[in-house]
Amino acid sequence: MFQLLPRHLSRCSRLSTSKMPKATLSSLPVSGLFGIVKPSGPTSMSVVHDLQQLIARSKLFVTEEKLEEIKSRKASKNKRRGKGAREAIKVGQGGTLDPLADGVLGVGKGTKKLSDFLNCTKEYQTTCLLGCETDTYDSEGARVRLAPWQHVTEDAVRAALAQFTGEISQTPPIFSALKMDGKPLYEYAREGKPLPRPIEARKVTVHSLELVEWKGKDHDFRWPEKSFSAEEKKAMETALKGVDESVEIKDDVEAPALDQVPTAFVLKMTVSGGTYVRSIVHDLAHAVGSAGHVVTLSRTRQGRFAINPAGEGDYGCIPWETIEKATSEIDSDTKERDEEGWTKWEREVIANMEVIEGPKPSGSKAT
Known part of the structure; x- marks a missing residue:
């Protein structure tokens, strides 16, 4: 408006x-x-x-x-x-x-x-593509990590939705413009500087979250061609290790998997202001033992x-x-x-x- x-x-x-x-x-x-x-x-x-x-x-x-x-x-x-x-x-x-x-x-x-x-309350419809995590959590970014996706079923995704419904605690992406000590988070990740403290989680409300279409392999989406170099992965890892020494960024899928068609599905959600749709998709993919990012996003309502x-x-x-x-x-x-x-x-x-x-x-x- x-x-x-x-x-x-x-x-x-x-x-x-x-x-x-x-x-x-x-x-x-x-x-x-x-x-x-x-x-x-x-x-x-x-x-x-x-x-x-x-x-x-x-x-x-x-x-x-x-x-x-x-x-x-x-x-x-x-x-x-x-x-x-x-x-x-x-x-x-x-x-x-x-x-x-x-x-x-x-x-x-x-x-x-x-x-x-x-x-105000907002409504979105978004398409998630499994198997690949990007720095921006969407298809505009570069591949950071690949993970298995063939095991993920429609029933598994539906079952996981309850974890992300209601009042939830959501951590914004490290590649965001949010600032920590006056410095945007994405600069820490790009420069390989340790975060001085964990990214502050925020309380948001997901009023409704539903799987409205299981595309499976019936789509034309593909993972981004651009990928993080070994140096860029190391820099991001260093930034995150500032608050979690166990962090390790590496592919869980061999390179030949890039030629396969990954699974996609469509979510519809109604959320409170301040909610990161990209983070919901990212976290949901983790919850089903994979990785994922947003390939389409439409805001269908604002107030x-x-x-x-x-x-x-x-x-x-x-x-x-x-x-x-x-x-x-x-x-x-x-x-x-x-x-x-x-x-x-x-x-x-x-x-x-x-x-x-x-x-x-x-x-x-x-x-």
Whole structure:
């Protein structure tokens, strides 16, 4: 979801759609939350950047004065026009997704309202590939360790799910941006410097966890081609030995196993904020006597914003293709608009936006 808060607006009460007049220039801009379906590949911040360009040119979120300022910059071909456009309104994210992941992305200004969506319940669907552990716990990383997987059955995985349901203690990956004594954990692992103490475990809640598809060998996923060198394994081992002398990083499978098709399965889960889906997959693979990593990850819900809205208070999300098309036409004077002057992306936002400050535009949901 996106939270968009023009700087000049004061806080005011929410109005229901039935009591609210159609949006006019005098009733705009507004502040609100809406959802975007992030594609796999781009970073969350690159998505934010693209949206900033659109938002800064929309009467839905920017004052008429600001819009005229941007037009004048365009006319004068000011080279800093793009920077000025981004400064017209602040946009930050409320729930980063890894580049690999797709699904509902939360973005907005850092307010109490946005923080609700950092800590809200989230739903994910992820594919686990057995037999290989990576440094990042997903397919974007490099192979660190291989382990047997042929013995793992569907029943064994189902039986192990109970260990990861409810309130659990979860240790974040060493290859994460979390800091220890001011230094990111991944730097200890890369530099071969011992961790000064164990990585602090965190309490998270897994409300539900289910196996929704057993792919077995019927898939096209393969382990990453890139693998850790002997030196990189030694550095990571040294970092971990700082808190556990028994740590040893080595393959449990001979090299010819690389030519075989590893087992894959799909999990669906509902979790509290702060939960590492990658860690659940990593730890589950260990629980069944193997190794594993994430090859697909989709966030299907963040709070009341969902790809497939189901409840009365749910909001849908804007397809990325809609935003992408609008971005490609950003400086065009021939953009298609409806009878009220809205472009397609603006109309979709209005239909799926929760207004936080300002009158609700015609066509938006009541809260």
